[in-house]
Amino acid sequence: MPKPxxxxxxxxxxxxPGHPRxxxxxxxxxxxxxxxxxxxxQKNLNGRFALSNTGCLGPCNGPHVLVYPEGVMYGKVGKEDVAAIVDEHLLGGTPVERLMLPPEIWG
Structure with missing residues (x-):
């Protein structure tokens, strides 16, 4: 399998339910x-891109999606936002700014 x-x-x-975080x-x-x-x-992306589920990514204002190698973290992602992430970021190469969390989340 080639590198995604x-x-x-x-x-x-x-x-x-009820957990403080x-x-x-x-x-x-x-x-x-x-x-x-x-x-x-549907878009035959398996292999070209990798998709994994994971535990906590850090900040707790989710749902969160993280895209590497750029290290772009998206927050408060909704089902309706997935197509934009796939089309604009994965396929188009431009992160979806309206969903991006600020770089300070890594600080």
Whole structure:
């Protein structure tokens, strides 16, 4: 298998209802994961790009999606945002600015 151009990580952390930090699963990330998987299948992206689910990515204002190698973190992603991430960022090479978290999240 060749090295993927980009790798998409979708947080599926589940801390359960009432946890003080919350979790992406409680914010609806299951729909987001399903939508990414559907887009990858429909657009024949498997192999060219990698898609993985993951635990907590750090900040807790999810659902979160992280794209490497750029290290672009998206926050409060909705099912309706997946097509923009796939089309604009993965295929077009331009991150979706309206969904990007500020670089300070890494500080």
């Amino acid at each position: 151009e980009k790798h998409v990580f979708v947080c599926v952390q589940n801390r359960g 919350g979790s992406c699963m409680q914010s609806g990330t299951a729909e987001i994961w399903d939508e990414f998987a559907y887009n990858f299948q």
